[in-house]
Amino acid sequence: MAVLEVVTFPHPVLKQKCAAVTRFDAELHQFLDDMAQTMQGADGIGLAANQVGVAQRVFLMDVPTNRGSGEKDVKTTGRIEVINPKIVSLRGEMKYEEGCLSFPGMSEFVTRAAEVDLEYQDRTGAVQRLTAKGLVAVCIQHELDHLDGITFIDRLSPFKRKIALREYLRQNREAIDDQAMREKLRTRRAQRSVG
Ligand code: CO
Numbered sequence: 001m002a003v004l005e006v007v008t009f010p011h012p013v014l015k016q017k018c019a020a021v022t023r024f025d026a027e028l029h030q031f032l033d034d035m036a037q038t039m040q041g042a043d044g045i046g047l048a049a050n051q052v053g054v055a056q057r058v059f060l061m062d063v064p065t066n067r068g069s070g071e072k073d074v075k076t077t078g079r080i081e082v083i084n085p086k087i088v089s090l091r092g093e094m095k096y097e098e099g100c101l102s103f104p105g106m107s108e109f110v111t112r113a114a115e116v117d118l119e120y121q122d123r124t125g126a127v128q129r130l131t132a133k134g135l136v137a138v139c140i141q142h143e144l145d146h147l148d149g150i151t152f153i154d155r156l157s158p159f160k161r162k163i164a165l166r167e168y169l170r171q172n173r174e175a176i177d178d179q180a181m182r183e184k185l186r187t188r189r190a191q192r193s194v195g
Contacts, residue, residue, distance in 0.1 A: 003038050014102055021058060024123060031049075035049065046063070096138045106167075108164055
């Protein structure tokens with residue numbers, strides 16, 4: 001297993017609409033294992049494939065189900081690998097203060113559906129169904145948005161987004177410049193190997 005690099009806003013892959021997975025092979029399984037290690041290492045409860053630079057319709061989640069009842073006995077959903085997800089129905093409304101591994105230091109209240117019926121494929125390609133509410137439902141909607149190139153700041157009012165982004169850019173200037181520089185070098189190297 002390997003820890004993958006998590007890209008941060010404004011990396012262009014976060015704006016990309018991800019492509020459906022068609023091959024449920026060893027390569028996919030390796031990628032899912034790497035994503036799991038990456039998510040765990042980053043202390044995340046969800047991670048979408050394009051957050052590690054792979055524009056495919058895959059996300060992982062491992063969500064606390066008894067948050068607030070003490071650190072020691074935190075129960076979670078366990079790791080759920082979600083491939084080619086489709087929301088079947090949404091019910092109700094809830095507000096939750098979300099964060100995102102691609103926006104270090106930022107947390108904002110987002111309004112989403114309180115309950116979700118989800119259909120997806122597991123790592124073998126078998127179709128699975130899941131009904132979720134609360135934080136699990138929030139996580140599903142947040143991660144599925146990623147696969148459509150939508151990040152949680154896109155769910156804020158234009159005014160709140162502007163304020164939040166200004167603060168984010170102020171706090172992360174250096175890391176953003178470093179990431180852009182690495183990306184430029186990578187592109188240049190790739191062009192050289194082609195030409
Ligand atoms: Co996110």
